[in-house]
Each structure stands twice: as C-alpha cells, then as structure tokens.
Amino acid sequence: MQICRTVFDLRAAVARFRASGEGVGLVTTMGALHDGHMALVSEARAAHDRVVATIFVNPTQFGEAADLETYPRTEARDLEHLEAAGIDDAGAILITTHDDNVNVYLTRYCRGLRPDARIVSRSKLDRNVSTLYRAGADAVLSYAGTGSAAIWNHLRGDETVLVAQGLNVFRTPIPKELAGTTLAAAHVHRRTHCNVVAVERNGVLVGNPDPNVPLPATGELVLVGTDLAEAKFSEEFPHARRRQSLRRADRRVR
Secondary structure, X not given: OOOOOOHHHHHHHHHHHHHOOOOEEEEEOOOOOOHHHHHHHHHHHHHOOEEEEEOOOOHHHOOOHHHHHHOOOOHHHHHHHHHHOOOOOOOEEEEOOOOHHHHHHHHHHHHHHOOOOEEEEEEOOHHHHHHHXXXXXXXXXXXXXXXXXXXXXHHHOOOEEEEEOOEEEEEEEOOHHHOOOEHXXXXXXXXXXXXXXXXXXXXXXXXXXXXXXEOOOOOEEEEEEOHHHHHHHHHHOOOOXXXXXXXXXXXXXX
C-alpha cells in the first residue's frame, strides 16, 4: 500500500500506473472507513488494476467549524491497533473476520505495513478468493473449499489437507508400480502434476526426500497438488489410494 499525502505525490503515482498500462479506480471518502467504504473498494479492485482511495477530510464539506473539528480521523488509531496486535513482529498474519469486504481491506492494509509477512485470509464467498489474492494474501481459504475437504475426508476415510484454495496436501500408500524406483526416474510431477514432499519409511517421515534413493515397497508418499492433480494421480495409480475406510474412533492424529 502506497500512502500519498500531497496532490503532487498522488498525481505522480497515478501517472506511473497509467504509463504501465494499468487501469485506475477511485473511491472518494473522508476517512473513518466503514464496511460501506470497503465494499466500494472491493468493487473497484474487481474492475481495475489499481485503486486509489482518498481519506482527505475536506473542510469545504462542513458548514459548521465545530463539525469539522469533531469529525473522526482514524488513521493513527488503526495503526495503533495493528501495532498493539504485534504486526511489526509477526511472521504471519491470519485474517478471518466474517465480512469479505473487511478481509480485503485488512489484507491490503497489512500488506502495505508488512511486505515481508505471510498473510492468510479467509473468504466466505468463492468469488472473492481472487480479490483477496490481488489484495496481497499469500494463501486464501474459502468456506466452500474447507467444507468440501472436510466432507470428502469423512466420506473417503482419508487425510487430505487443504493448505490454500485449490491446493491440497495428501498421503497415499506408495504405488506398487513405483516400488524400487527412484523419484528421479518415476517422473511423478510430469505424469500427475503432483509434487512429492515427503516419504514415510518404516514409520519415519522424511521430508524433501533424496530423488536418487529407491522407494520402498511399503510406506507412504506425501504429495502436494491441486484438485485436478490429485484426481490425475488417482487415475495414473488407481490402486494406490484405495484403502479401507476408517471409523472416526480408529483414526490417529499425526
């Protein structure tokens, strides 16, 4: 987030955006932002590459001097709240309010304050997932995505973890076709678009496995992939993921 405090700075920023071919949307406010303002910002972000929101308190809008003096100016308060929450020291920021417009605003605001932090945001509606990514989120989880993953795990008796919208981590017994084959020779990613991130041998989970070590006949693979990649893996190795469904009481937390 770029903050401009003069007309000259604002015009220069907009000129840079337009010079690079980016469309610019304008949301005019006088600060004291609320959900209605953020809904306008969300709509502007969906329609434009860049959004300029003004929070300048214009004296000409007030008939009485007393109204101008008492009008709320909340920029410092917002910063104080974020600082009190430890935003300057946090390695990651989790944004999970029940209002997508607020989540978009907070994601954009926190990204401006902490360009180096990892930001995870929640979305009630699937259509707002891409908006949250554009606002600066590193990962976004929607209600529909997390809910469908939970239902799928319950019905299948499996353990698929949704780590970001459309990206899953799942375990599978090592396919018999890959036993004794190295990961370098198996070309799992080329065949399925899934990445092997760990191999379990004799109950020991080894992350970032050596691609030149043959896979054992027994054990499990831990893979990362999209929904389509996971389906492709099941199609390529149809027997690997067929395991007996487990009752809830029999499942172990790993």
